[in-house]
Amino acid sequence: MSFDKSNTYEALNRIGRGAYGTVYKAKDRKTGNDVALKRVCVPLTEDGIPMNTLREIALLRQLNTFDHPNIVRLLDVCHGQQMEKELIMYLVFEHVEQDLATYIEKNSKGFCSIEIRNLAKEILQGVDFLHSNRVVHRDLKPQNLLVTHDGHIKLADFGLAKSYDFEMQLTSVVVTLWYRAPEVLLGLTYATPVDIWSIGCIIVELYSLKPLFCGCSEGDQLSKIFRIIGKPSEKEWPEENVSIKWNSFDVINTITIEEIIPNICETACDLVMSMLTFDPKKRVSALQALNHPFFTEEPLNT
The missing domain is CATH 3.30.200.20 (Phosphorylase Kinase; domain 1)
Incomplete structure (x- = not known):
């Protein structure tokens, strides 16, 4: 070399x-x-x-x-x-010694609510900074989030980041499958809300210590998503030429975030669900998420 x-x-x-x-x-x-x-x-x-x-x-x-x-x-x-x-x-x-995937692996006993709040807050602060500078990361996942020796988050791997005008939409499929937003899975144009979806997945992973949606194809990934957030109505389904049709999904055995993570507090669950919203226009922004009660309430359950 x-x-x-x-x-x-x-x-x-x-x-x-x-x-x-x-x-x-x-x-x-x-x-x-x-x-x-x-x-x-x-x-x-x-x-x-x-x-x-x-x-x-x-x-x-x-x-x-x-x-x-x-x-x-x-x-x-x-x-x-x-x-x-x-x-x-x-x-x-x-150089930062470890990524969040390794950090989660090392903490096999899990994290307390305060730790999860601090990690989630720092991820959102980094993403809010990117978005306010007209940059969408597009590949947020635990492997691209670095954790310093004293437990602070640093966003990395901007090989896929792209500066864009707010009139312009991004089209190439780039985000790792398990953390992809529905609009990416459907082959639609997208923008900053794709990062918010990924963060919602990552916050759940901090509670459960395992990925939330482990699909093996775009269709399978969407099925797993709808099992938790519910299948959108036919009226909500995009009218653009989507790669997968609404009637191809038959969602059974639905499950809630609270069932997956019994110890999640009400405000954390509310924050996650505001991020895991099918319609990207209804998804919370990074700045709105930072002002959510999950980060502002005191005291926080441990």
């Missing part, structure tokens, strides 16, 4: 694979600090590096200037080997 500034960073070992690249743990030789190197292969056009890649890097640098506590920091961008049709680039991020 070689790249410009190779005398600055020493690669130690591979720690993961994201949507668009491999991530390595490395050491910054100047400071001695550990960093995370994301290796990305960029296809070159006749004009060189594609505009969308340059925009992504500009976006990361722009977000970085705010130094938000719940967003992983971009430290450097390095050009690696250039071939005829592609360029290897390395995005250098602060």
Whole structure:
């Protein structure tokens, strides 16, 4: 593995694979600090590096200037080997030891309500920051949420993030299946509410220690969703050319969030259900969620 500034960073070992690249743990030789190197292969056009890649890097640098506590920091961008049709680039991020999936796995006895509230709040603060900067993450899942040694959340893996105008809608299917919102599963256009749906799934997982909807296909995923939130009425079903028809679902053996998580408090359940709403227009926003009684009530049941 070689790249410009190779005398600055020493690669130690591979720690993961994201949507668009491999991530390595490395050491910054100047400071001695550990960093995370994301290796990305960029296809070159006749004009060189594609505009969308340059925009992504500009976006990361722009977000970085705010130094938000719940967003992983971009430290450097390095050009690696250039071939005829592609360029290897390395995005250098602060290194955080574990992701939320590992953190959940380690806490086999579960989390108390206060811990869940703090984790959920920090996820929402990071997402509210992205949304207020016209960025939708599009791939929120426990593997893309990092947890620091003192238990704080940092959003990572913006390989799929995209800056957008509020008039523009995003169409490509990108979110990991289990955390996908219904509009993505149906092949519809979508925007920031897809992130809110994912957070609702993640909050339930913090209570139950296992994913909420484990579908094996788009149709199966929707069936599992409707079993909990209820099948929408035919009137609510999108009129656009959806990939799956309303009458293809026969929902039986319905179950509530309270049955899945008997120890969930009333306000947490209300918050989750406001996120897991079929119609994205009726889904709560990140800012509205942060003002929900779940985060403001005192005292909170432990």
